Amino acid sequence: MSKLRFGLIGLGEIAFKSTGKIFGVCERCEMVAGVDPVAEIASSYEAEYGIPCGTDLDEVLAREDVDAVIVSTPHYLHAPLGIEAAKAGKHVIVEKPMATTLEDADALIETCRANDVLLSSKESGVYYQPQTQKAKEAVESGAIGEVMGVQITGASNKPTSYWTGGYTNRVKTEWRMSKEQSGGGILVMNYIYDVYRMRHVTGLEVKRVFAEYDTFNTDVEVEDYISVSLRFENGAVGTISAGSAIPGAKRSGVRGTETSGNRIHGTKGQIVFAGNRLLVFTELDVEGLTKDDWTEIEFDGGRYDSYARYFDRFAEAVFEGRRPDVPGDEGRKTLEILVAAYESGRTNVPVDLSA
Numbered sequence: 001m002s003k004l005r006f007g008l009i010g011l012g013e014i015a016f017k018s019t020g021k022i023f024g025v026c027e028r029c030e031m032v033a034g035v036d037p038v039a040e041i042a043s044s045y046e047a048e049y050g051i052p053c054g055t056d057l058d059e060v061l062a063r064e065d066v067d068a069v070i071v072s073t074p075h076y077l078h079a080p081l082g083i084e085a086a087k088a089g090k091h092v093i094v095e096k097p098m099a100t101t102l103e104d105a106d107a108l109i110e111t112c113r114a115n116d117v118l119l120s121s122k123e124s125g126v127y128y129q130p131q132t133q134k135a136k137e138a139v140e141s142g143a144i145g146e147v148m149g150v151q152i153t154g155a156s157n158k159p160t161s162y163w164t165g166g167y168t169n170r171v172k173t174e175w176r177m178s179k180e181q182s183g184g185g186i187l188v189m190n191y192i193y194d195v196y197r198m199r200h201v202t203g204l205e206v207k208r209v210f211a212e213y214d215t216f217n218t219d220v221e222v223e224d225y226i227s228v229s230l231r232f233e234n235g236a237v238g239t240i241s242a243g244s245a246i247p248g249a250k251r252s253g254v255r256g257t258e259t260s261g262n263r264i265h266g267t268k269g270q271i272v273f274a275g276n277r278l279l280v281f282t283e284l285d286v287e288g289l290t291k292d293d294w295t296e297i298e299f300d301g302g303r304y305d306s307y308a309r310y311f312d313r314f315a316e317a318v319f320e321g322r323r324p325d326v327p328g329d330e331g332r333k334t335l336e337i338l339v340a341a342y343e344s345g346r347t348n349v350p351v352d353l354s355a
């Protein structure tokens with residue numbers, strides 16, 4: 001079976017600790033080259049994963065055996081590097097977020113379209129998580145009735161070293177602290193997954209956003225606490241409340257416990273995302289769920305399975321000449337909500353979205 005051959009652009013923390021390993025279990029994809037401007041980062045990636053890695057992007061983009069790229073760089077470089085790759089005829093997966101501005105996202109989408117290459121933004125990998133799929137099934141079956149509200153909550157306590165080296169200190173860098181280079185703090189960095197998941201599971205788009213945020217407990221430009229109010233197209237309301245410097249919280253955060261998890265509240269039931277479990281309450285007779293009670297569904301398998309599937313399905317889309325399950329426009333729609341939240345917090349007025 002043929003495999004889609006990827007060049008990795010950016011060989012820092014996520015490429016090293018996660019993407020390289022995920023490719024080890026992918027069936028339709030392989031890594032064939034890597035590039036990073038820091039020579040030692042490139043050479044240690046080559047030593048670990050056995051693919052040729054250098055510092056020259058043009059060399060990678062000129063290779064005929066590179067069909068696609070994954071851009072795993074600081075956020076402000078996703079769109080410009082994705083655009084370069086698309087112009088070289090490579091299909092593009094960008095790490096989340098797709099870009100730091102909607103203008104950049106639009107330029108990336110348009111360049112991929114003009115060059116007839118596929119585009120996807122990697123937060124959409126949660127599409128393949130079994131919890132996400134089961135929750136979507138529950139919503140579509142009518143088990144929770146009409147969606148009234150959505151809650152996304154999270155607390156973490158990132159160590160000071162995170163801001164200059166991530167969780168592994170593999171790369172010494174300051175982009176995470178910079179508003180311009182990262183686009184924002186805890187919201188864009190971590191809760192983008194949850195925002196995409198809620199859009200996907202409910203099938204509802206956000207039409208208005210209001211936010212308050214600040215930097216209370218960290219010496220960085222970006223927010224370390226944010227509170228967002230959302231209004232969805234069907235009238236449902238939503239909240240996002242997240243902080244990254246909360247004493248007592250775990251360093252990389254907790255989301256989805258019974259007492260403080262992401263929830264969807266409906267007129268006939270509710271759904272709680274609780275780690276690798278999904279809890280569904282329904283007042284109705286729905287196959288597979290207990291009426292007037294909670295049904296707890298446990299999933300095995302970790303994120304690797306979902307993300308291997310994400311890469312493999314992207315490859316299949318290329319081979320079959322169809323759009324990816326979650327195309328670039330979805331990354332743009334999710335980004336629009338985050339950009340609106342930052343704009344609203346800056347101007348103190350709600351922001352209406354185009355959707």
Ligand SMILES: NC(=O)c1ccc[n+]([C@@H]2O[C@H](COP(=O)([O-])OP(=O)(O)OC[C@H]3O[C@@H](n4cnc5c(N)ncnc54)[C@H](O)[C@@H]3O)[C@@H](O)[C@H]2O)c1
Binds near residue numbers: 012072081096
């Ligand atoms: N670290 C994580 O746990 C994690 C998890 C999920 C997603 N991500 C996402 O992955 C992306 C990268 O994050 P990271 O944590 O790996 O950051 P990082 O700083 O560890 O790595 C980024 C790498 O990009 C390289 N780079 C900079 N400019 C480049 C260029 N012009 N061409 C090629 N490479 C260039 C840097 O030298 C560095 O090695 C971000 O979008 C981030 O949000 C990270």
